[in-house]
Amino acid sequence: xxxxxxxxxxxxxxxxxxxxxxxxxxxxxxxxxxxxxxxxxxxxxxxxxxxxxxxxxxxxxxxxxxxxxxxxxxxxxxxxxxxxxxxxxxxxxxxxxxxxxxxxxxxxxxxxxxxxxxxxxxxxxxxxxxxxxxxxxxxxxxxxxxxxxxxxxxxxxxxxxxxxxxxxxxxxxxxxxxxxxxxxxxxxxxxxxxxxxxxxxxxxxxxxxxxxxxxxxxxxxxxxxxxxxxxx
Ligand SMILES: C[S@@+](CC[C@H](N)C(=O)[O-])C[C@H]1O[C@@H](n2cnc3c(N)ncnc32)[C@H](O)[C@@H]1O
Numbered sequence: 001x002x003x004x005x006x007x008x009x010x011x012x013x014x015x016x017x018x019x020x021x022x023x024x025x026x027x028x029x030x031x032x033x034x035x036x037x038x039x040x041x042x043x044x045x046x047x048x049x050x051x052x053x054x055x056x057x058x059x060x061x062x063x064x065x066x067x068x069x070x071x072x073x074x075x076x077x078x079x080x081x082x083x084x085x086x087x088x089x090x091x092x093x094x095x096x097x098x099x100x101x102x103x104x105x106x107x108x109x110x111x112x113x114x115x116x117x118x119x120x121x122x123x124x125x126x127x128x129x130x131x132x133x134x135x136x137x138x139x140x141x142x143x144x145x146x147x148x149x150x151x152x153x154x155x156x157x158x159x160x161x162x163x164x165x166x167x168x169x170x171x172x173x174x175x176x177x178x179x180x181x182x183x184x185x186x187x188x189x190x191x192x193x194x195x196x197x198x199x200x201x202x203x204x205x206x207x208x209x210x211x212x213x214x215x216x217x218x219x220x221x222x223x224x225x226x227x228x229x230x231x232x
Contacts, residue, residue, distance in 0.1 A: 006125035006167075007077055007101045013166045014055075014078035023056025023084045030118050033193045033222040034059060037116070037147055040224075045069040047113040050137065052102050052130075053077070053120025057085025057095075063116070064092045073107070075100045102130035110139040122150045122168045127176075131183035140231030144185065146176070147193065149222045154192075156217035160207060176225045185227030194221035 017023060043049065043066040051059050054074030063072045074085050074097040082099045089095040100106040102117075102124050115134045124130040134144050150157045152172040161168050171179075173190045180188040195218035203211040 004101075004103070004125065007103070009166055010077045010101075010123060010125075011079065014076070015080040018056065018078055018080035018084050023081050024058065024088070026055055026119070027058040031058075032195045032197050033147060033149070034062070034118055036193050037118075037145055037224055038062065040226075041114060041116070041143075041145060043067055043114065048111060049073070050075060050105075050107070050112045050115045052105075052115060052117040052134065053123070054085050054097065055081050055120075057088040057097060059116070059118060060085060060089050060095050060097070061092065064089070064095050067094070070094070070113075071096070073098065073112075075102075075105065077101045102133055105133045105137050107137045109136055112138050113142045114138075115142070115144045116147075117145070118147045119149055121146045121176075122148050122170070123166060124169075125167075127169055127171070128179050128182060131179050131185075135183045135185060135229055138229040140229055143226055143228045144180070145224065145226045147222050147224050148176075151176070151223040153223065154217060154220045156208065156213050156220065159209075163206060173223050173225065176223065177227075180225060180227040184229065186230045188225070188227035190223060190225045192221045193224050194219055 046069045047067050048071045049063050051074045054076050060072050060074045072095045076082050079099050082097050085097040150160050152170050177188045177190050199215045203214050208214040
């Protein structure tokens with residue numbers, strides 16, 4: 001893995017998250033926005049799928065349901081997240097988890113039919129370079145699916161940047177789509193994925209001002225950007 005200072009900070013921060021159980025805990029928040037993406041992807045049994053920033057591996061287990069004959073690979077910059085994901089997927093022989101950063105994906109060219117990434121891409125030190133690597137490991141005709149909750153067009157998440165202890169990129173949907181095109185992707189589209197989860201009447205966490213802001217955030221929803229590697 002590239003030993004950059006940025007990767008070192010990411011590894012240390014997300015190792016702390018993993019050690020405190022936040023890896024597994026993210027499933028509750030990310031599942032409602034991820035299920036509609038899996039629905040759109042329409043995975044078939046023989047596909048090879050990479051999950052970039054797989055965290056504790058709950059999505060790897062979901063991907064392994066339709067992908068019965070192919071391969072599901074999780075990759076994460078945090079070795080503690082990798083350890084958790086390996087343990088959580090130990091009963092699934094066609095799932096493997098590798099340490100690695102998106103700026104240097106430890107895999108050969110033209111391999112995967114799909115790459116998915118949930119709530120990770122705004123942490124990547126250089127999102128344009130990360131998308132070029134995603135493009136490299138996809139085979140022609142394969143597609144990339146990036147889902148993020150922190151983006152400019154949803155004003156109810158902008159406060160997260162100051163609350164997080166690691167650098168983030170607050171880009172608009174059009175900027176993300178431009179990065180996809182710059183990496184070589186075609187048929188690039190983006191959409192908002194609202195979160196249907198019923199909100200609390202009172203919010204006591206630190207990420208939102210109050211319950212009304214959480215509801216407004218979920219109503220706009222996450223940003224999904226996807227594109228295809230041409231060449232088939
Ligand atoms: C907010 S967590 C989301 C984890 C998981 N996708 C989920 O939804 O539960 C972000 C994850 O992205 C990983 N990550 C951040 N930057 C990365 C990079 N440059 N390369 C690979 N993984 C990265 C982190 O280690 C962390 O596990």
